[in-house]
Amino acid sequence: MDISEKIIESTIEIFSTMVMMDISVEERDVADSGKLHDAITGLIGLAGTHKGVLAIHIPHQVAIAITSSFLGMDVDEINEDVEDAVGELANMLGGNIKAVLAENGRDIDLSLPSTISGASYQLQPSKDVDKVLIRFRTGGGSFLVELQLEK
């Protein structure tokens, strides 16, 4: 399966079954995530036969809405719950992508998820990479899922 299709399928499945939120693809083949403002990014690294990073970039207000739906409780600020929820989204997406890329479970290792949050920041690859970047729409705004794989 094409990796873009797998990212779309996995993201929609995760949101419908775990976050309890309907989402749709707003834009495929987004050129660049650019500078992110008032956002939080969940990151998971891939190492082994495929090396790279999977990231989910979410504006703060959208991340708060996602976490509220995920946890089934009101969340009104960026806190540990939001950071944990966004990290777990990256973790689940990373696991799904690993299943597509790996010949077996041992040839790609996933890092533990981490998050970055701030008023203005940018994710830049350190090497020449193949990039997939897809924008998804929720009822309260959009977010990006990005996969960078070393060529």
Add this chain to the structure above:
Amino acid sequence: MGKNVLLVDDSSTMRKIIGRSLRQAGIEFDNIFEAGDGLEALAVLEKEKVDIVLSDINMPNMDGISFLREKANRSNIKNIPVLMISTETGDDIIGEAKSLGAVGSIKKPFTPDKVNEILGPLL
């Protein structure tokens, strides 16, 4: 006497989601214990009466595979069943978990129906 479950996952969000899925699946436990990694899980098992463990694989400090290996070496807790709940789906990792005593696995993301289908027969 009711049953007790131990949820092992480094994500507090995921522990809450698993707890919610158990309720939505109609599976009731008297006590739901939580641990953030394998080391904490072993400490809970040594202290509390636990009937079944639902455990992630990728965790800091002690991952799910090391947890199974250490648990298998402790005669007082080695027979407590462990069901893996993880993003890991590779046959060799799940196979290793099963060889160390795991009774099955559930892939994240999951639905309450899937939890009921796999966990229900184990209770």
